[in-house]
Amino acid sequence: MKSADLGRRVGVPSTALFTDQYELTMVQAALKAGTAGRRSVFEAFTRRLPEGRRYGVVAGIGRVLDAVENFHFDEEMLGFLRDQSIVDGPTLDYLADYRFGGDIWGYPEGEVYFPGSPILRVEGSFAECVLLETVILSILNHDSAIAAAASRMSAAAGGRGLIEMGARRTHELSAVASARAAYIGGFDTTSDLAAGFRYNIPTVGTSAHAFTLLHDSESDAFRAQVDSLGRGTTLLVDTYDVATAVRTAVEIAGPELGAVRIDSGDLLLVAHRVRQQLDELGATETRIVVTSDLDEYAIASLAAAPVDAYGVGTQLVTGSGHPTCSMVYKLVARAGSSDPADELRPVAKKSMGAKSSKGGRKWAARRLDEEGVAEAEVIGTGPVPEELAGRQLLVELVRGGEVVAREPLDAARERHIAARAGLPLSAMQLSRGEAVIPTEYV
Incomplete structure (x- = not known):
């Protein structure tokens, strides 16, 4: 093993009382x-x-x-x-x-x-x-x-992207350690900025349902996000009606739309419908990201779905049981x-x-x-x-x-x-x- 800096070890307090x-x-x-x-x-x-x-x-x-x-x-x-x-x-x-x-x-x-x-x-x-x-x-x-839970999820994902997004489901310091362990186990990115800062893990994130609800219409919300983050952003399409949202997303961002995220419903069925709709609208390169209380079994069950990436929170940061x-x-x-x-x-x-x-x-x-x-x-x-x-x-x-x-x-x-x-x-x-x-x- 070569000597190297593991990350930003800034402001690390004494660990002496982390003991019995x-x-x-x-x-x-x-x-x-x-x-x-x-x-x-x-x-x-x-x-x-x-x-x-x-x-x-x-x-x-x-x-x-x-x-x-x-x-x-x-x-x-x-x-x-x-x-x-x-x-x-x-x-x-x-x-x-x-x-x-x-x-x-x-x-x-x-x-x-x-x-x-x-x-x-x-x-x-x-x-x-x-x-x-x-x-x-x-x-x-x-x-x-x-890391063991992450490894099982990584194996089940079969090379598709994995996003760690469990910060809100555990203690704030555990969240940082969890993101680090998940990255070792095969996850690609994290939503936790503290983990990104301390350990140089790639970070991702765009918007939640609250951002859509803030605006007078879904199209207003999508337009605001695209204007700010660019056409390559990921739009959340299940706040209201998924089919309507996908059509609106492509109308606003064009076929260059980076990805759509699905966070509810029958993910297998919805993913197939969304993929077909995206392709019909000419957005053949737009990726599909699914979230919603996934674990390794749910990820494995989606192996036949046209899913490009999975976002995992609760089950990951609790070791999947x-x-x-x-x-x-x-x-x-x-x-x-x-x-x-x-x-x-x-x-x-x-x-x-x-x-x-x-x-x-x-x-x-x-x-x-x-x-x-x-x-x-x-x-x-x-x-x-x-x-x-x-x-x-x-x-x-x-x-x-x-x-x-x-x-x-x-x-x-x-x-x-x-x-x-x-x-x-x-x-x-x-x-x-x-x-x-x-x-x-x-």
Whole structure:
């Protein structure tokens, strides 16, 4: 991964309080016990994919790097912790000087993952690593869920355009992160200007029904929009009667009309009728954009319709029914003392049921079949088999506290396209099923 600016990281506040209180109280207890400095390895992974999903999509790595860089406690934060008696004096002293100084390895953004994949590996002292748990999981769980939904929608769209337009359906900051994750997963543009500003994602947008209703007639509204934005604009044609609106739109903009948008009704039927009408009016190059609570299933159902682009909001920014990936952040290895030379020893939760985990500092590789298609996610703690040495998935992200792997967002987007293309064809099926390849431990 080459070093590059991920976007405009302007005015980024400290991320230190984007955490749970028990992260700080664990540090306090570990400092008192003399174990806070023990060299430790934490890994972020998921035990299973959301029900019905065939693969996961890694998103949020760039935002994690920003969060790690900006994880520090200022005087106001320390005053809050002191006033609320959340931690004691020695712990406040530790937090005042906190900067992550360890190493982070992880799957590069846009890569696909499966149950057990060590998506992120964080190494350093126990105290400096455990403090990052909540903010890392918050970012990865949200962004990867959105990217997975976007990827499924992108596959269903079959190369047709996709517009992210969910800003009004979620928290304003989540909207920006969602647009970023959706772009990685295959969306082409966003309506959210904050996302465009921060991450250089192409932005689009013209008008809503309110603009038509503002004017005395639909033709007045269309004329005002064309006069302002040009003939290549997109006119919303379902405020009143669609057929009348399409005819009026072409009369005003001419055959150079860029697109019409349909936001209600039986989209399959209406799209066919509008396409026929546009062609009869000579607007053969005018595109058709459909919106209206779409998800991957609705997009797939429109595959036979003459639709050029889809605008997706609510279902995208809520992960299309799966708003989290259920990732966890677990200690998998630690030293027996604070001596930096002390050997790491595997540790793991051994509770009954599905919440047990596998200890040890892990590597991961993807085994391919004879045709170059992925056939297994292979995870191990010992030497990497020679045949998998060139297929390892984790890359270095942070070395000694310094970020070493920034990259343009387009690189993550392109990586995802390639990673998804390397999966078995059944990965693109929308029917419920298990992970498209198995996870093997060696």
